[in-house]
Amino acid sequence: MASSRAVPNLAFRRLRGQRSPGEFAAAVRRAAREIGEQVACDARYIGRVESGEIRCPNYAYERVFLHMFPGRSLTDLGFVARERVRGRAARAAAGAPAPPTPFRNDEESDVLRRAFMTGGTATVAAASLGLGPVPVPAARAARRGGGADTLGTIPAPRAGGRFGDSEVAAVEEAVRRIRLLDDRHGADGLYARAAVPLRSAYALLDSGTAARQSTADRLHTGAGELALSVGWLAHDSGRVEDARSHYAEALATARVGGDPGLEAHAFSNTSFLARDAGRFREAVRAAQAGQHAAKHLSSARLLSLLALREAGGWAGLADRAACEEALGRAHTLFGRGASDADPEWMSFFGEPELEFLEAQCWSLLGEPDRAVRHARRAAALNDPNFARNLALYRAQLAADLARGGAPEEAAAVGGQVLDLLGDVRSTRIESMLAETARVLHPHRARPEVAAFLTRRRPVAPLQGGV
Template structure:
């Protein structure tokens, strides 16, 4: 018999719809597998939720439910606030003292270590946040100086404490990864980036902040690091890994009450969903990101999220909704940059705006219009963003090929090949492969023949890095 205090969760029952409890439980298990989570959901668990016996899910189920219903909060799903069920409020009611920092809650600790602690233990954090030598250098035995990704973190202080020094090291790792990705692409970075990510979450899991400011910085830094590593997975053709990292960053944002991190996580989630053809999810995630960002005073962030939404609408062939979102994006972008713009948005200038709009028109079946926008994006002249320049020119090549300009498409494709010596991106190479397929019927043209002769499929990756 349930307690007289339980209140049926009617919102959750409505979400189940016409599915039986067993069918809904199977859907929950499938969603868990999509994000690398494991839950033993069955009809009995669904019944306990709907009866109100389970007033707030544990973090594993929270991640799954938020993945199943993007843009909704736990309250939207009919659950009570976590602090009203456990944590400080529950301890206060019982007369127990509160923990010294928010990170001592066992379930918060669990979500912060999940997925990224599989390669080591909490003692990883005592050693370093260095990304170590590249796999190629390690296997060849060649030297060549210190790895530019190295960022050593001091050992935890007495009593397992961490402070501003450790938080700063995590932030520095994020910056270095982003700089190297901008210049070289993701393929050579992903394996090395996993180590500092495990270390950052290990610090949160094993340590206690000397000050709340350090706890806040390390929490935000770990979430941003998860997003950076997730992006490397995305760009290097590992969507399942990317989805897991993005989900972990979103969970970290929710635990820390960080709307900026939450908006970033939704932006990346929307981008990945669009790339994988899950356009409805792309729209919902982008809209959720806009709700998270609405009080952050960054018009550029809202502009990017509107572009993410537009991409989803374009994939759904909803031209009117796409054009409305594009209009909002341009209006917001026109308000200019501000001090409130997140540090990770340094890539978002006019070339990126033009590139994202080009993708929309391409999805809507207007390659000539897409090519005009892609050409503006490809005019980028900044060696710091070599990867993005290769990406923009790859988009231009594809749009030109689709719009009946094979010679120009081959020329743009050749410019991408010129950049791929220093830039390694599975995503860009996949775009070039599609362009090559489109151009094969025109191989009698000299420029097309030269491009097809230069382009050779990349050798398959070895191992699971």
């Protein structure tokens, strides 16, 4: 918690010893993995702990620190006892009722729980939640796919830390460029480069001031949308832990800025990531939270997408009745048509995406014939501006055909996806093809199948978990 009376945490500094803040942050992340926790610790977080800005860590960090230093309490580590920090315990001590906790199931991720614990400024939120941007040095970013200038340059704050419309416009333009390039080429070549403007946007947000509140609000939204765009690049390129961190940062930014549109978008992406990682109950709860955030935004299409996200979670939980109910809501809402209230980021959400997401539901429910029917409709997309989505939809169709007992057609469609992957790089799509190849392997004596298996380049599956 930031305060003008912050007292340096010398005990924690002594525990770091000769290690640099970055080295110590890496040790914290390793310790978290040892106990199944997920924290996005970086050197900035360690600096804020040592400066006294973070008086008491959140529960995830508490478990990690106590694991790293067994036998010690939070106060031994230089933190203020939790009951002395303003929050739930302090309210309880004063006799005030604590606010309800939206997520109660231990299976659900700390990303969701932490999203409801924000308050104060963006700096306080990022520090107290440990949700700083993932640092990627510019030199390494350039080696992994070109300079960041192709995504736009976000200027530093002006003298006195002020920023204006031009700086905010640069953040918004970076979001548009990332989305455009992703639609055409996929995420794999963009992720490292996109971390550079993201870091610049949050530097503005953390240290700058605006002359007008409207400009500050635009920066909050722009930085949050940029975090979601970079998170999506991480998601689509198989970097699940990075995606989770970026989505959590966007959630915190949305809550601090009081932006329900950004919050709904963040929950939509969080639900999507959870479904892809097999955390289906979390996918349901995130989608439901997104619908709650979006209920007053007058966008039926946004609510339709969130209902589809919920349906995907129910399908993964094998709850057919709940899945069908959510699908019904999605179709009803979609049928109300587009409106001026639909967010700009939803340009991808047309009938092909609706059919694709429904195909995924039937596939999870073990009905490949129904999945194929919807995947065929999705794969009929013929828009060169959405090359990545066309590859994705055909990859889904190939998988459903393989599971549905049509190996030759599955191999043919898989070959079409391989043709598209010359210009589109997506680890997620390649992982889908890997699964299709696994299902087709028993049919490798058939020439069509053998040709597909020979062409397909093996890739590693999605890394990490949610």
